[in-house]
Amino acid sequence: MTRMSWFNAVSLTLGFAFLYIPMVILVIFSFNESKLVTVWAGFSTKWYGELLQNEAFLNAAWVTVKVAVMSSTIATVLGTMAAYVLVRGGRFMGRTLFSGMIYAPLVMPEVITGLSLLLLFIGIGLDRGVMTIVLAHTTFSMCYVSVVVSSRLVTFDKSLEEAALDLGCSPSEAFRLVTLPIIAPAVISGWLLAFTLSLDDLVIASFTSGPSATTLPIKIFSAVRLGVSPEINALSTLMIAIVTVGVITASLVTKRQMVRQKRDEQAAART
Template identity: 60%
Template sequence: MVSATSKISRFNVASLALGLGFLYLPIVILVIYSFNASRLVTVWGGWSLVWYREFFHDEAMIEAAWMSFRVAASSATIATLLGTLAAVALSRGERFKGRTLFSGMLYAPLVMPEVITGLSLLLLFVALDAERGFWTVTIAHTTLTMCFVAVVVQSRLGSLDRSLEEAAMDLGCDPARAFVAVTLPLILPAIIAGWMLAFTLSLDDLVIASFTTGPGSATLPIRIYSEVRLGVKPEINAICTMVIGLIAVVIVVASFASKLSSAQGESAAPL
C-alpha cells in the first residue's frame, strides 16, 4: 500500500510539473529574454535594460498602450455598473417575467466565440454608420466583460442573508437606501474583483478589438500582433513582460478582494 501510494504521488507530482512547465516555461523564457542585450532574440548577449528604455522612446507603442488602458478602464467601469445591476436583478427578482431569457442573453458572451461577437458588433456599427474608434472598442469590450462581472457579483449576493436588508427596512429604510447602506458595502469586494477581472480581459483582448477598432485607435495587443508579424523584436519581450507584471498584480489584488468578500459572506451568513 505504501509503495502504491508513493508511485501515485510521484506520478501526480510529475504530471503537475509537466503541466506547469508547459503553461509557464514559455512565459519565463520571454521574461528572461526581455533583459537580453542582443538585438537578436535567439542569441543571448548579457543582461540589459536597453529594450525597456527603447519602449519608452517608442511613441507609437506608448500611444497604443495608453489607448488600451483607457479602453480597459472605461469598459471595466461601465461593465461593472451594468453587471452589478444585472446581478441584483437576477438575485433579487427571481419571479419577474423574462428572467430566463434575460439570464441567457446576459451570459451568452461567456460561451460565444469572440470571432462571432466581434463580427456581430462590426456589422452593428456599420449598420449604424458609427465611426470606429475608442468608443466602439469600449462598447465591444463592455459587451464582453459585463457577463463576467455579473457572475462574480451574483455569486456574492447569493451568499448574503437577506434578513439584513429586511431588518434595515423594518427600521425605516426604503429598499434603495437599505441596499446602499447594508448590501452595497458587503458586496463591494466582489464589485472590485469584477472590475479588475473586466479590466484584465479588456486589456488582453485582440480578436474583438481587431473587428471594432479604426484608424488611430489601435490597442496594445493589436500593435504587438502587427509588429510580431514582421518578426519578433526584443522590445516586444519587454512590453509583454510589463503587461504580465501588471496582470499579475491585478490578479493578486482581485484574489485578495475575492477572499475578503467570501470572509464577509461567511460572517454575514445566517446561522
C-alpha cells in the same frame, strides 16, 4: 500514500514547469543584447529604452488603458444591476431572454461578437474609435461581472436586507448600506476581471476600432505576425510584471484579512 504523492509531486512539477517556463524564457530574453531573440548575447536593458521611445506603442498603451478603465467601470455598474435583477428581481417580462443574453456572450466566439458589433456600428453610421471599443468591451465584460456578482448574491443571506428594511431603511438605503458592502469583494473582482478582459482583447477590438484608435493588443499582434522581436519581449515582461505584482498583492491582502478574521474569531471564542 507515499507512492501516490511521489506521482503527484512529479505531475505538479512538470505541469507548473510547462505553465511557467515559456514566460520565464520570454522575460530572460527581454534583457538580451542581441536583436536575435533566441541567442543570448549579454545583458542589456536597451529594448526597454527603445520601447519607451516608441510613440506608437505608448499611444496604443494609453488608448488601451483608457478603454479598459471606462469599459470595466460601466460594465461593473451594469453587470451588478443585471446580477441583482437576475437573483432578486423576481419574475418579469422576458426574464428568460434576459438571462440568456447574460450567459450567451460568455460562450460566444469573439470573432462573432466582433463581427456583429461592427456591422451594427456601420449600420447606424457610428464612427469607429475609442467610443465603439468601449461599447463593445462593456457589452461582453458586463456579462462576466454579472456572473461573478450573482454567484455572491446567491449565497448572500436575504434576511440581512430584510432586517435593514425592518429597521427603517428605504430599499436603496438597504442596498447601499447593507448589500453593497457585503458583495463589495465580488464587485471589485468583477471590475478587475472586466479590466483584464478589456486589456487583453484583440479580436473584438480589431473589429470595432477605427484608424483613429489602435489598442496595444492590435499593435502587438501586427508586430508579432512578422516574428519575434526583443521589443515585444520587453513589453510582455512589463505586462507580466504588473499583473504578477497585482495578483500577489491582492492574494496577500485577502490572506492577511483571513488570518486577522481567524484570530479575531479565536479571541472571541476564548472570552
